[in-house]
Amino acid sequence: MSEFFDEMRMPEGEVREAYADYDKWFWQQDASWLRKKAKEAEGVFRKTGITFNVYGEDAAEERLIPFDMVPRIIAAREWRSLEKGIEQRVRALNAFMHDIYHKQEILRAGIMPERLIRDNDAFLPEMVGFNPPGGIYTHIVGTDLVRTGPDEFYVLEDNARTPSGVSYMLENRETMMAMFPELFTRVGVRPVQDYPRRLARSLAACAPERCEGRPKLGVLTPGIYNSAFYEHAFLADQMGAELVEGSDLRVVDGKIAMRTTRGWRAVDVLYRRVDDEFLDPLTFNPDSMLGAAGIMDVYRSGGITIANAPGTGIADDKAIYSYMPEIVEFYTGEKPKLKNVETWRCSDEDSLKYVLDNLAELVVKEVHGSGGYGMLIGPAASKKELREFRAKLEANPQGYIAQPTLSLSTVPILTRQGLAPRHVDLRPYVLVSPDKIDLVPGGLTRVALKQGSLVVNSSQGGGTKDTWVLDD
Amino acid sequence: MMLGRNANSIFWMFRYLERAENTARLLEAGFRMAMTRDEFTSQEEWRSVIQTAGMRRAYEAEHGTYTGIQAWNFVLRDRKNPQSVLSMVENVRTNARAVRNMISRELWETINESWMEVRDLLSAPVQQTQLGDVINAIRREATLVRGAMEGSMLRTDVFNFARIGGFIERADNTARILDVKYYLLLPTLSHVGGSLDNIQWDSVLRSVGGDRAYRWLNHVGVEAKSLADFLILDRRFPRSLAFAYGKIRSNMASLAEAYGEETDAHILLRDIDTRLSDLSVGEIIDEGLHQFILGFLSDNQRLADAIARDYRFIE
Numbered sequence: 183m184s185e186f187f188d189e190m191r192m193p194e195g196e197v198r199e200a201y202a203d204y205d206k207w208f209w210q211q212d213a214s215w216l217r218k219k220a221k222e223a224e225g226v227f228r229k230t231g232i233t234f235n236v237y238g239e240d241a242a243e244e245r246l247i248p249f250d251m252v253p254r255i256i257a258a259r260e261w262r263s264l265e266k267g268i269e270q271r272v273r274a275l276n277a278f279m280h281d282i283y284h285k286q287e288i289l290r291a292g293i294m295p296e297r298l299i300r301d302n303d304a305f306l307p308e309m310v311g312f313n314p315p316g317g318i319y320t321h322i323v324g325t326d327l328v329r330t331g332p333d334e335f336y337v338l339e340d341n342a343r344t345p346s347g348v349s350y351m352l353e354n355r356e357t358m359m360a361m362f363p364e365l366f367t368r369v370g371v372r373p374v375q376d377y378p379r380r381l382a383r384s385l386a387a388c389a390p391e392r393c394e395g396r397p398k399l400g401v402l403t404p405g406i407y408n409s410a411f412y413e414h415a416f417l418a419d420q421m422g423a424e425l426v427e428g429s430d431l432r433v434v435d436g437k438i439a440m441r442t443t444r445g446w447r448a449v450d451v452l453y454r455r456v457d458d459e460f461l462d463p464l465t466f467n468p469d470s471m472l473g474a475a476g477i478m479d480v481y482r483s484g485g486i487t488i489a490n491a492p493g494t495g496i497a498d499d500k501a502i503y504s505y506m507p508e509i510v511e512f513y514t515g516e517k518p519k520l521k522n523v524e525t526w527r528c529s530d531e532d533s534l535k536y537v538l539d540n541l542a543e544l545v546v547k548e549v550h551g552s553g554g555y556g557m558l559i560g561p562a563a564s565k566k567e568l569r570e571f572r573a574k575l576e577a578n579p580q581g582y583i584a585q586p587t588l589s590l591s592t593v594p595i596l597t598r599q600g601l602a603p604r605h606v607d608l609r610p611y612v613l614v615s616p617d618k619i620d621l622v623p624g625g626l627t628r629v630a631l632k633q634g635s636l637v638v639n640s641s642q643g644g645g646t647k648d649t650w651v652l653d654d
Numbered sequence: 655m656m657l658g659r660n661a662n663s664i665f666w667m668f669r670y671l672e673r674a675e676n677t678a679r680l681l682e683a684g685f686r687m688a689m690t691r692d693e694f695t696s697q698e699e700w701r702s703v704i705q706t707a708g709m710r711r712a713y714e715a716e717h718g719t720y721t722g723i724q725a726w727n728f729v730l731r732d733r734k735n736p737q738s739v740l741s742m743v744e745n746v747r748t749n750a751r752a753v754r755n756m757i758s759r760e761l762w763e764t765i766n767e768s769w770m771e772v773r774d775l776l777s778a779p780v781q782q783t784q785l786g787d788v789i790n791a792i793r794r795e796a797t798l799v800r801g802a803m804e805g806s807m808l809r810t811d812v813f814n815f816a817r818i819g820g821f822i823e824r825a826d827n828t829a830r831i832l833d834v835k836y837y838l839l840l841p842t843l844s845h846v847g848g849s850l851d852n853i854q855w856d857s858v859l860r861s862v863g864g865d866r867a868y869r870w871l872n873h874v875g876v877e878a879k880s881l882a883d884f885l886i887l888d889r890r891f892p893r894s895l896a897f898a899y900g901k902i903r904s905n906m907a908s909l910a911e912a913y914g915e916e917t918d919a920h921i922l923l924r925d926i927d928t929r930l931s932d933l934s935v936g937e938i939i940d941e942g943l944h945q946f947i948l949g950f951l952s953d954n955q956r957l958a959d960a961i962a963r964d965y966r967f968i969e
Contacts, residue, residue: 229766229767230762230766424657427659
């Protein structure tokens with residue numbers, strides 16, 4: 183059998199317990215009927231316009247993320263332990279943010295080098311000494327997890343900035359329920375459909391103290407040409423929030439207000455899907471058309487909540503990531519419940535040497551990169567690619583970290599030949615407010631559709647699956 | 655209450671939809687005319703279609719002659735024509751996409767599916783044998799979208815802005831068609847009751863989808879005065895100026911009721927609509943039909959501007 187952990191079947195071919203009911207159902211279905219259903223699903227996505235835009239291609243190009251109809255199933259017990267681990271990690275992340283923007287005790291304790299903060303573009307001096315409303319920095323976190331064995335879950339990235347993809351989690355579930363309603367009567371799957379309501383509740387709980395009455399929520403989008411516009415519109419719709427663009431906003435009487443058909447109306451909580459750099463042309467990039475001039479002043483004077491808080495991107499830095507076990511322990515006093523992937527910091531001379539010597543076995547990532555761009559997967563790279571990456575590494579070792587190539591678990595997808603295992607990851611969505619850390623039972627499972635491929639990013643040909651967390 | 659930018663998108667979404675549909679009707683009428691004529695007059699007919707659609711300058715920058723296949727492909731799908739039906743349909747969808755969190759799922763899906771259909775039909779040059787299908791698809795889109803809106807949208811400001819946009823565009827388009835063809839009236843206006851070139855007038859009526867409706871209401875042949883009366887003042891005909899203004903008035907009244915106040919646009923609207931109610935067709939013709947239409951087009955534009963200003967469509 184394969185060297186990878188398959189979540190549905192044991193090496194001997196026996197079906198694991200979490201998949202037992204599904205498996206029984208699956209074999210009662212006619213294969214050609216299932217394939218017909220799969221085609222139908224694509225039609226539904228196309229028709230409803232659930233698409234994403236790919237940068238660098240024709241501006242008008244909208245693509246579908248392929249959807250696979252075999253669910254990814256997580257047992258109740260597995261989820262409970264994941265949940266605890268994620269909660270702990272998210273608590274630590276918030277404490278870390280607060281610390282680096284205040285006393286920086288973690289630096290004084292010598293746990294990580296100062297330059298990682300000081301020389302980091304994602305660190306915003308504007309946030310120093312400022313307390314965001316409710317003390318929350320990372321309102322929404324999308325923790326990327328991979329699995330390598332029965333109880334082996336690793337955190338790959340924390341995505342504390344603006345995690346996307348949650349609309350796919352919701353639409354995938356809708357699609358599955360529409361296509362196979364009887365399946366949901368046979369398998370006890372925990373619902374995810376109330377995510378938008380929970381998001382709205384969580385954001386409202388973080389409203390500025392000055393806010394009176396029901397907080398007015400806005401979702402700030404860069405606009406219809408943004409790759410995730412569909413999701414921005416979807417969430418605004420489901421939350422009953424206004425979907426605003428930078429050009430709709432201005433400062434009026436010390437608040438951020440939006441231009442409505444009846445004049446300017448204040449916004450209390452802004453769920454922004456615009457990067458820090460573009461948030462405020464007066465404070466950050468002066469050429470930005472996507473933000474609202476003056477929003478940082480309003481924010482600093484307590485007039486609005488920005489979610490996630492500016493400056494949280496520092497937690498997405500892959501060099502900082504490598505310190506997460508220490509960060510968790512430093513702020514929670516507990517041993518980390520979730521594993522970090524072993525990480526070599528190329529800024530370190532010995533590590534760099536090790537990485538260069540073992541390049542063909544490692545995954546090398548840009549410290550500030552995301553979306554699967556600019557990374558090297560050693561085992562899959564050609565000689566030429568290895569040579570080019572070696573040169574990049576030598577020229578700028580600080581810019582990179584390296585990790586072992588993980589044996590990502592597999593879940594079957596439906597192919598013309600029947601079920602075939604493909605590698606997956608998992609992104610649950612975590613909502614943070616002063617009174618609780620709220621984790622929706624499910625998440626986005628991304629799947630590499632090409633046989634043997636380890637890259638699950640939608641921009642690189644990955645697909646998605648509905649993710650089921652089972653009832654007890 | 656809604657974002658001003660979104661009100662603008664909804665308003666224009668329905669203007670573009672209306673324009674796409676009217677352009678398709680114009681092509682249909684032109685195609686019928688051209689079929690019945692010799693080559694020279696057929697050229698003249700296509701020139702007239704292009705001019706009525708307001709595309710003459712853009713067309714002549716591209717083509718030296720007027721042939722059917724060039725003309726309809728230019729009107730339907732030429733990328734160098736910013737007013738092409740394809741651009742209009744794309745504009746409808748782009749605007750809808752921007753406000754998809756405010757329109758019903760049914761409406762969005764209708765627009766999205768229609769866009770996919772029209773886009774596919776217009777992905778290659780349209781041959782004569784396909785022209786009918788293409789025109790039908792565009793008309794069907796407009797009908798389906800209006801139907802989805804009627805049947806699924808809340809009667810809030812979103813709905814009102816959509817309707818107002820659609821009727822402002824419709825009034826504009828009907829007035830323009832009349833204006834381009836008004837010269838046909840001239841020789842006969844002097845002798846009352848004179849019968850017109852039936853084929854020409856049939857074509858005008860077809861361009862606004864009113865050929866049968868006119869005959870139902872006017873049992874005798876086409877007569878200049880009654881035709882102007884039908885297109886301008888007949889409140890029973892859904893593409894007349896007076897009909898469009900009646901609808902705009904009722905949707906503007908709903909807005910005023912929901913928002914608890916009237917705006918400058920309401921005052922302007924009352925003036926324009928009163929003129930349409932008080933004038934008789936005789937007075938219009940005495941005053942000069944061309945003058946009347948020019949005045950109307952400019953009023954219509956002023957109204958659109960006032961609405962955009964009063965409801966903060968743009969900063």
